[in-house]
Amino acid sequence: MTKRKIQAPCTEGVSESIGFLLIFTLMMAGIGLVTLYGYPLLMQQQTSADEQIMEKNMIVLQNDVKSLAYKTVPYKETSLKIGGGALTIYNSHHTPPASKITIRDANGVIFVTDFRSGDLTYSSASANTEVSLQNGAVVKRQNQGSVMLAEPRWFYDGQTKTLVINLVNLTSNGLMARDGIGTVQMALGETRFDNYDTTGLVPIYLTYTPDSVKDYSVAWDNYLRQTLGMSRNSGTPGSGTGQPLEYELPQTSRLVIKQYEVIIRSL
Amino acid sequence: MARLNDDAxxxxxxxxxxxxxxxxxxxxxxxxxxxxxxxxxxxxxxxxTDIREVRGMIIQSEFLGDENDKTNVQREIRNLSLSRHNAVVEFSSSPPAGSDPYTHIEMHYNNGVTAYNETWRSE
Known part of the structure; x- marks a missing residue:
């Protein structure tokens, strides 16, 4: 007995049952905390991760559309995973349209009438947000607020005073939707190319009519005014009323309007 | 009693x-x-490759003998770049004059992402 005391003096006062209780309490507290607070947090993270993944996927799809339209690639295919929501194609004949674009000049010459882009929309099941690929741009919406994640390729060349407007419309055989893993197959349809000489100093107007429910007008308003330097004549973006917004184009001596049809073969 | 080993x-x-x-x-x-x-x-x-192609075509077109052909070809270069390459192309040239024996061509290319400018001189 005396020998043992000398060998292990530091085990004095150590009780197995108290140790067991301590460890047990710690474990239970840990599990409790994770279930009560960690799990809801994790679910929230999962939703936002699903959304971010879809934002990324939409940009990939936008690049596909770019290849089809601007590089005259005939066909593109992309596999993607759609989580926490559904990807739906509302083609350009779908009513109500996501948006309508009309371009005309002050003399009443009409360049484009009621162009409907159609859109490829991801609606999140729980977060109440939508990410949409429309008219060559990727936009995100929550209620009436919206933001443009990737811009379409419209551009103004200052040296030649040329404004190039690329309108992309999505068509498909009816309404299609997909959840889970799927392949988006796209093909290039008809294209149209118009080149107008606009040196006559007549103002040109672009009218953007949003849908009253799926209202992406804030994103488009920002893009048209900040990036392309247009000025807004009438209308309020994000009003949710579906009222048209009218913009005046910057001074151009040449207006190029290109229209592309992208056919969604399957989702 | 063993000492506390803190090597690890x-x-x-x-x-x-x-x-x-x-x-x-x-x-x-x-x-x-x-x-x-x-x-x-x-x-x-x-x-x-787009820029190279267009650049080559512009330089070639500048030395076409017939003035009429030259105008037509150059108009088509502008149209084709817009419709196929989605790029605005503009160019102008100044022929040899006075003490300057060279032809100069100013070229401008812009497809919304990339803009390219060059002043070419025949040598």
């Missing part, structure tokens, strides 16, 4: 370092959406 403290330290490294990598992956897009665009969108 580095294992704990490594644990810390590795976890911090993982944390930073996670932040990087999180940012990859934006970075991926910009990089992909920069690499795949640079129209090297």
């Amino acid at each position: 403290q580095w294992i704990v330290l490594m644990g810390f370092i590795v976890s911090f490294a993982l944390f930073f990598i996670a932040i990087l992956i999180n940012q990859s959406t934006i970075v991926g897009q910009t990089t992909a665009e920069a690499v795949s969108e640079f129209p090297k």
Whole structure:
């Protein structure tokens, strides 16, 4: 007995049952905390991760559309995973349209009438947000607020005073939707190319009519005014009323309007 | 009584370092959406062959004998670049004059992502 005391003096006062209780309490507290607070947090993270993944996927799809339209690639295919929501194609004949674009000049010459882009929309099941690929741009919406994640390729060349407007419309055989893993197959349809000489100093107007429910007008308003330097004549973006917004184009001596049809073969 | 052996403290330290490294990598992956897009665009969108093609055509067209052909060909170069390459192309030339024995061509190319300007001189 005396020998043992000398060998292990530091085990004095150590009780197995108290140790067991301590460890047990710690474990239970840990599990409790994770279930009560960690799990809801994790679910929230999962939703936002699903959304971010879809934002990324939409940009990939936008690049596909770019290849089809601007590089005259005939066909593109992309596999993607759609989580926490559904990807739906509302083609350009779908009513109500996501948006309508009309371009005309002050003399009443009409360049484009009621162009409907159609859109490829991801609606999140729980977060109440939508990410949409429309008219060559990727936009995100929550209620009436919206933001443009990737811009379409419209551009103004200052040296030649040329404004190039690329309108992309999505068509498909009816309404299609997909959840889970799927392949988006796209093909290039008809294209149209118009080149107008606009040196006559007549103002040109672009009218953007949003849908009253799926209202992406804030994103488009920002893009048209900040990036392309247009000025807004009438209308309020994000009003949710579906009222048209009218913009005046910057001074151009040449207006190029290109229209592309992208056919969604399957989702 | 055995002394406390602390030779393996580095294992704990490594644990810390590795976890911090993982944390930073996670932040990087999180940012990859934006970075991926910009990089992909920069690499795949640079129209090297388009610019070369158009540049070659412009220079060739400048030495066409017939004035009428030249006007037609140059108009078609502008139209084709717009319709096929989605690019605005503009160019003008000045023939040899006075003490300057060279032809100069000013070229401008813009496809919304890349803009390219060049003053070419025949030598």
